[in-house]
Amino acid sequence: MPPDEEIPAEQSAAPEDGVDVTLIRWLLSLTPAERLDTLQQFVDSVLEARAASAQV
Amino acid sequence: MPLAPKSDFRAVLRVLKDHGVDFIVVGGVAAVLQGAPVSAFDLDVVHSRDEANIARLLAALEELEAWHRSHPERGLRPDASHLSSPGRQLLMTHYGPLDLLGAIGRSRDYQDLLAHCTEMPVGGGLVVRVLSLEALITVKQETGADKDLATLPILQRTLAEKRRS
Numbered sequence: 001m002p003p004d005e006e007i008p009a010e011q012s013a014a015p016e017d018g019v020d021v022t023l024i025r026w027l028l029s030l031t032p033a034e035r036l037d038t039l040q041q042f043v044d045s046v047l048e049a050r051a052a053s054a055q056v
Numbered sequence: 057m058p059l060a061p062k063s064d065f066r067a068v069l070r071v072l073k074d075h076g077v078d079f080i081v082v083g084g085v086a087a088v089l090q091g092a093p094v095s096a097f098d099l100d101v102v103h104s105r106d107e108a109n110i111a112r113l114l115a116a117l118e119e120l121e122a123w124h125r126s127h128p129e130r131g132l133r134p135d136a137s138h139l140s141s142p143g144r145q146l147l148m149t150h151y152g153p154l155d156l157l158g159a160i161g162r163s164r165d166y167q168d169l170l171a172h173c174t175e176m177p178v179g180g181g182l183v184v185r186v187l188s189l190e191a192l193i194t195v196k197q198e199t200g201a202d203k204d205l206a207t208l209p210i211l212q213r214t215l216a217e218k219r220r221s
Contacts, residue, residue: 023093033179
């Protein structure tokens with residue numbers, strides 16, 4: 001994106017209230033089962049990273 | 057007592073359902089199921105403290121090999137007296153952490169919360185009762201703990217987005 005092109009406020013990565021509405025809209029576009037899968041993948045990746053760092 | 061080998065929310069839910077346990081998913085998993093971008097490492101459920109349900113829950117916990125994770129050295133298993141209380145039982149299972157809550161917010165128990173639930177398909181043919189986003193917000197406001205208040209803006213924005221769409 002050209003540096004002089006402004007990002008619309010709604011698309012900003014740093015919303016004023018700290019809540020990223022783009023993430024909310026993305027999750028709402030998924031089914032409940034897909035949302036659960038997304039959370040599970042997040043938890044699994046954190047636990048795997050923790051286990052890997054413990055072995056170092 | 058060994059640590060849980062992995063986390064599997066759906067597997068815990070399936071065991072509870074297979075044993076006919078009456079429960080409501082609350083907390084972070086309930087929030088995510090309704091589109092809120094929060095994280096959760098444990099599964100929070102409010103269970104019916106009806107005597108027959110506690111018997112079913114104990115059978116499910118036996119299959120899950122649940123133990124109180126606050127005292128790992130003792131390997132203490134949950135019993136009926138624990139599950140009959142309105143308090144919070146912090147358990148570890150072989151599918152990850154499971155928190156059983158007798159009541160939440162201003163002493164709201166399973167019966168109180170039933171009217172504020174929705175049935176949600178969570179994959180694999182599994183349908184579970186989940187506390188609504190509106191009720192989750194109310195309960196977190198009532199609880200007033202720092203970690204609950206921290207997620208309130210996210211839940212409120214998610215609810216607003218759901219109402220817009």
